[in-house]
Amino acid sequence: MESTGDGGARTVGEVGERGILTEVFGVLAEHGAGADGLLVGPGDDTAHLRVRSGAVLATTDTMVRGQDWLDEWSTGEDVGHKIVTQNLADLASMGGRGTGVLITLLCEPELPLAWCRDLTTGLARACARAGVPVVGGDLSAAGPGVVAVSVTALGELGEGIPAAVLRSGARPGDVLAVSGPLGRSGAGLGQLRAGRRAGRWVDHHRRPWVDLEQGPVAARVGATAMIDVSDGLGRDGARVARASGVDLVLDEAAVAGLAGRLAPEVGEQDALRAVLGGGEEHELLATFPPGRVPAGWVVLGRVEAAQEEPGVRLGEQELDPSGGGWDHFGG
Ligand SMILES: [Mg+2]
Incomplete structure (x- = not known):
C-alpha cells in the first residue's frame, strides 16, 4: 500500500478508504496505547476486550464542524483531544476508567487527509495519556462541508468501587x-x-x-x-x-x-x-x-x-x- 507521507494537499476522497486507514493505523501505531485487556484490536471486523469486573460502562459523544468546533480556532488534533477528554470524563464521573474507545469519522470527500491525520494524532495522544487503547472505528462519506467525529468509550468501575456514582445520590448535609x-x-x-x-x-x-x-x-x-x-x-x-x-x-x-x-x-x-x-x-x-x-x-x-x-x-x-x-x- 502506498505511503501517504506528509503530502497534506491530498483529500480523503482522493486517497479513499484504504489510504485513510493506512494513515490512521500508522498514527495509532506511533502514538497509541496498548492494553492488557485488548484481545483483538483494530483491523478485524470487531474488537475483542477482556472484561475484568463483569459490567461495562459505555458512553458516546459527537462533535460536528461548525457546531462544536470552528476550523479557524481548532485543529484536527484539538478536536481529537477534546472528544477523548469528553468521553473519558463521562466515564470518570461514574467512578470508572476507560478500557477502549471507538471512533467514527463522517466527512466530505474534500476533507484534507492531513486533517484526518491530525485528528487521529489528537485522539491517539489523549488516549495514550489516559492509558486507553483505540480499539476500532468507522469511516463514512458525507455531503459537502460536513465533518462529524463520534467517539464511543467503553470502561469499567475502578477496583474496589461497588457501584457507579449517579447524579441522583446527593443528600442535604453533603x-x-x-x-x-x-x-x-x-x-x-x-x-x-x-x-x-x-x-x-x-x-x-x-x-x-x-x-x-x-x-x-x-x-x-x-x-x-x-x-x-x-x-x-x-x-x-x-x-x-x-x-x-x-x-x-x-x-x-x-x-x-x-x-x-x-x-x-x-x-x-x-x-x-x-x-x-x-x-x-x-x-x-x-x-x-x-x-x-x-x-x-x-x-x-x-x-x-x-x-x-x-x-x-x-x-x-x-x-x-x-x-x-x-x-x-x-x-
Ligand atoms: Mg458529562
Whole structure:
C-alpha cells in the first residue's frame, strides 16, 4: 500500500478508504496505547476486550464542524483531544476508567487527509495519556462541508468501587466540591471570540485535560453524586440538583476564589461567567458526606433540602443555569 507521507494537499476522497486507514493505523501505531485487556484490536471486523469486573460502562459523544468546533480556532488534533477528554470524563464521573474507545469519522470527500491525520494524532495522544487503547472505528462519506467525529468509550468501575456514582445520590448535609479549577475553558473561549489565538486558557479550551483518576478516587471515598462539568457549573449542577431532589448552594467566596484566578487575564465579569457558565471544563463536580472530600478538590458549597424547585443557588440567589446574566457580581 502506498505511503501517504506528509503530502497534506491530498483529500480523503482522493486517497479513499484504504489510504485513510493506512494513515490512521500508522498514527495509532506511533502514538497509541496498548492494553492488557485488548484481545483483538483494530483491523478485524470487531474488537475483542477482556472484561475484568463483569459490567461495562459505555458512553458516546459527537462533535460536528461548525457546531462544536470552528476550523479557524481548532485543529484536527484539538478536536481529537477534546472528544477523548469528553468521553473519558463521562466515564470518570461514574467512578470508572476507560478500557477502549471507538471512533467514527463522517466527512466530505474534500476533507484534507492531513486533517484526518491530525485528528487521529489528537485522539491517539489523549488516549495514550489516559492509558486507553483505540480499539476500532468507522469511516463514512458525507455531503459537502460536513465533518462529524463520534467517539464511543467503553470502561469499567475502578477496583474496589461497588457501584457507579449517579447524579441522583446527593443528600442535604453533603459537601459540594469540584476536582479542579473551573472556568479555564470558558475563559479561553471568550478570548478566542475576542480574537486571541494563544495563551493558557485558549490552549485549555482547545485541549481540555483533567485528572481522570479523580473519578475513581471520589467514588472510593463515598461520593454520593457526580457529574463532569461539560455544559457549565450552572447547567450540570442543576442536573444533579434535579436528579437528587435537592438544592446545591454555592459559597460566594469559593466562586469568587475560582474567578479570581482568571480575572487578571479576562476581567472580573468574564471570569465569573466562565466559572458559573463555562462549558467543556470536564472537571468532576461531586457531593460527599462531610469530611470525605478528597485532597486537591475545591469545596464549592453544600447540599440543602430544595426550597422550591431543585436547583443551584449562589448564596441566596437562584442561579441562571447558563451562568449568564449575573448582575449580582458584574453590575
Ligand atoms: Mg458529562
